Amino acid sequence: MTHQLTRPAARDERPRSVDAELRRRARAVIPGGMYGHQNASPLPPDYPQFMRAGRGARIWDVDGNEYVDLMCSYGPVVLGHHHPGVEEAAQAQAELADCQNGPAAVIVELAELLVATVQHADWAMFAKNGTDATTMCVTIARAQTSRERILVASGAYHGSAPWCTPRLAGVTAADRANIGHYTFNDLASVAGAIEAGPEPAAIVISPFKHDAGFDQELVDPGFARGVRELCDRVGAALVLDDVRCGFRLHLGSSWEPVGVMPDLSAWSKAIANGHPLAAVLGSDRFREGAKKVFVTGSFWFSAAAMAAGVATIRALRAEGAVEAMERMGIALRAGMLEQAAAAGIEVNYTGPPAMPYMTFAGDRNHVQASAFAAATMRSGAYLHPRHNWFVSAAMTEADLERALGATAAGFAAVHAP
Ligand SMILES: Cc1ncc(COP(=O)(O)O)c(C=O)c1O
Structure with a gap:
């Protein structure tokens, strides 16, 4: 054409x-x-x-x-905007109630569905935005390992909280004191970043390099496997930031096709087709850290977005999305x-x-x-x-x-x- x-x-x-x-x-x-x-x-x-x-x-x-x-x-x-099945599910829940004194039953249904859909996940927690989810992953990894240091790829975006925002206005040196950097797809740089400081609590990584304004770069499977091995060797959590890619590239974690399982993954954006929802998924190894931290928000348990999440995941599968x-x-x-x-x-x-x-x-x-x-x-x-x-x-x-x-x-x- x-x-x-x-x-x-x-x-x-x-x-x-x-x-x-x-x-x-x-x-x-x-x-x-x-x-x-x-x-x-x-x-x-x-x-x-x-x-x-x-x-x-x-x-x-x-x-x-x-x-x-x-x-x-x-x-x-x-x-697509205003997907009928998703909107009906959100509306039906909203008519019962959205924001209550306790979560609705749908939180369990959604957690079960995510655990059944995403291979590495044994449990799920929910929030609102991608920044909530990446920050929770980092907090859980620190709580579990009793370490402070976090490694991220140079130039990668993981949200707008002080530990990760790309603009430094209002950010203190202390906010960034425990953040180290490596280069995406360069395993030697990850090993070097580990060597350069105290043992890390987590290595945070995006499924592929999608830094704004630059050519994108798919992950080298050997690099992904190598990062997994380094995390295992030093006892750090491998945190996959699937906020941008999750459920757009694969109905599971975006590294399932690569064959690499993270310990923790951060989700938001597409999981409820536009309704405000984020999730942290984790393996049993990090369940204790997840149980220790206090993370919450006034609207994190709202039920309508969770009903939208359940309907979205079902529709993604049913419609071959x-x-x-x-x-x-x-x-x-x-x-x-x-x-x-x-x-x-x-x-x-x-x-x-x-x-x-x-x-x-x-x-x-x-x-x-x-x-x-x-x-x-x-x-x-x-x-x-x-x-x-x-x-x-x-x-x-x-x-x-x-x-x-x-x-x-x-x-x-x-x-x-
Ligand atoms: C990879 C990635 N992580 C985290 C975030 C932060 O998500 P949110 O804007 O929902 O806080 C984004 C947002 O674009 C993202 O693309």
Whole structure:
């Protein structure tokens, strides 16, 4: 299938007035107008800040502009927006009660389902966000081993708590005193990081290298096995941060296909198809540490998100969602690489098909990536210039066709400065 390259509009001519007015009001009452990863101000200027609705693989901004969603809310939406089975399950639980004096029965059902679905898991605990889950893993590993040091890959993102946030404003040296670094896929660097300080409580690792703004790098299975062996040798917990990848690449931990089992894993994003839920899964070896720590939150036991989690995991299996995302991701990659080749543009398209990212040769400051993303967005597909993209299982052939029509305009914008 060939997609014609069309010249993009010089600037966005679609409605933006509701967004502009909300931004004006937000600047007065929200510091900086917005914050965190959903702050649109670092994005090219025409990107909407505020969104209104989503159905399947389509989303609409507050001005009613429609997009094929290639960001999936930065990962949580895995079955598509407003999946009927998930919404019905969450609603049915919410009608009974959501936030109560004790957890609802569904917490046990969800823990049982996760333990049955994820090979390394003997138990589960729940929270709200990925940062809660990674921080709990680190705390449990420290409680169990009575050690302080944690090793992480340089440049990896594990959340926004002081021990791991990439921005150092408000972070003290003490917050980072026990954090050491290694290089992803470089086993000697892990051994070196272990040697460089006291024995670590944990080595934290992502299923693959998905640092924002860089080409992605799949894990070398030999590296994964080597990290497992080093953890066993020094008695550290192997913590897999599956927050971004979990249930998008495999219906189990993302390292099951690699054959490496972590001791603890952190989950959030996709496990309840957009409902606020995080989980820590662990093996029996770390059950004692998990029993010792005091971790909680006012909304960590809310039942509706847990009902959504149960329905999401069942639907992922029943609908063959992981395979569907891979299939669509492969088709998206093939279409985009064909467009790039036809335009004579050298790109590097990396990552698993369901979580791809593309850089342009020699594009040091993401200038071409920004031009590409902005024109693609204006033409009806929402993706990000400096963060990996996400494919959902709701993506249809029509969505793919429309997305590729938009990326064709994106390449044209790069081609014709
Ligand atoms: C790999 C990884 N770990 C942890 C987190 C933190 O998750 P949250 O933003 O839900 O706190 C993220 C979020 O993007 C992530 O991608």
